[in-house]
Amino acid sequence: MTHAATPPLNQILLGDSIELMKTLPSGSVDLIITSPPYNLKNSTGNGMKDGRGGKWSNAALLNGYATYDDAMPHEAYVEWQRAALTEMLRLIPEDGAIFYNHKWRVQAGLLQDRHDIVDGFPVRQIIIWRRKGGINFNAGYFLPTFEVIYMIAKPKFRLAPKANRFGDVWEFNQESKNLHPAPFPKPLVDRIISSTTANLVLDPFMGSGTTAVSAIDNGRNYLGIEISPEYVELANARVQAFTESTTKQQSLRPTGQLF
Ligand SMILES: C[S@@+](CC[C@H](N)C(=O)[O-])C[C@H]1O[C@@H](n2cnc3c(N)ncnc32)[C@H](O)[C@@H]1O
Structure with missing residues (x-):
């Protein structure tokens, strides 16, 4: 595969994540923030996998993603995610980092943490993202209310000045005003x-x-990859609406005034 000299900037590429990452030069992106599909429809429970609802009837993800069914055999899923992380690690430089969001689950009565995906990658810290409430009520265990964000960092990665004051437990509510079934809350990405x-x-x-949207808001460049044409369209529309609203706000500011 031939490498582009520099990565494309401020675009959302339609296609497969691993295939497209392979076209980007090593060390060419500073930071990766991502939440992959969680393989939620491969479930030992009685909820999402039957497609009828049950305890998951209110979950937006019940209908799955637009073009991806999220139901791989566990081993294949782990292999896929490890291959994705391998590409991500190649793309960041010696002072780069990957913030990889995932969810621990109880499967067949036992905790399924995600060590099989991240083992061998340079995990420096696990950030707990505490969400409001949860949905999988089960008499066998307490209601899960958090997700994890693995901070996978190359040796020279350092936080921005004073950022370590945020600690490692972050509280952000789920995003509800979004047509996508599993969006990040923007304040969480802003924090990162x-x-x-x-x-x-x-x-x-x-x-x-x-x-x-968060990259633009924070004055940084972005690059995205998404397999569903519907979500690429949605994302581009969000970016455009956000850019237009900030341009409008700027043009409304009285001249000479400092903000
Ligand atoms: C948890 S969602 C990400 C949501 C995102 N963080 C947001 O704020 O909207 C995972 C996304 O991965 C996409 N996806 C699934 N398989 C993919 C693949 N092979 N390559 C690229 N994207 C894929 C799904 O369509 C879905 O939109």
């Missing part, structure tokens, strides 16, 4: 981006474009 000095931020599972 503003905690770094990265110039170019990649999200290889871009979904509705939250990482792109």
Whole structure:
């Protein structure tokens, strides 16, 4: 595969995450923020996999993603995610980092953490993202209310000045006003981006474009990859609406006034 001299900037590429990452030069993106599909429809429970609802009847993800069914055999899923992380690690430089969001689940009565995906990658810290409430009520265990963000960092990665004050437990509500079934809350991505000095931020599972909007808002460049044409359209529309609204706000500011 031939490498582009420099990565494309401020675009959302339609296609497969791993295939498209392979076209980008090594060390060419400073920061990766991503939330892959969680393989939720491969479930030992009685909820999502039957497609009828049950305890998951209110979950937006019940209908799955637009073009991806999220139901791989577990081993194949782990292999896929490890291959994606391998490409991500190649793309960041010696002072780069990957913020990889995932969810721990109980499967067949046992905790399924995600060590099989991240083992061997340079995980420096696990950030707990505490969400409001949860949906999988089960008499066998307490209601899960958090997701994790693995901070996978190359040796020279450093946070922006004062960012370490945020600690490692972050509380952000789920995003509800979004047509995508599993979007990041923008404040969560804002927290990550503003905690770094990265110039170019990649999200290889871009979904509705939250990482792109946050990158723009924080004065950084972005690059996204998404397999569903519907979500690429949604993400581009969000980016455009956001850019237009900020341009409008700027033009409304009285001249000479400092903000
Ligand atoms: C959890 S969602 C990401 C949501 C995103 N963080 C947001 O804020 O909207 C995962 C996304 O990965 C996409 N996806 C699934 N398989 C993919 C693949 N092979 N390559 C690229 N994207 C893929 C799905 O369509 C889905 O939009």
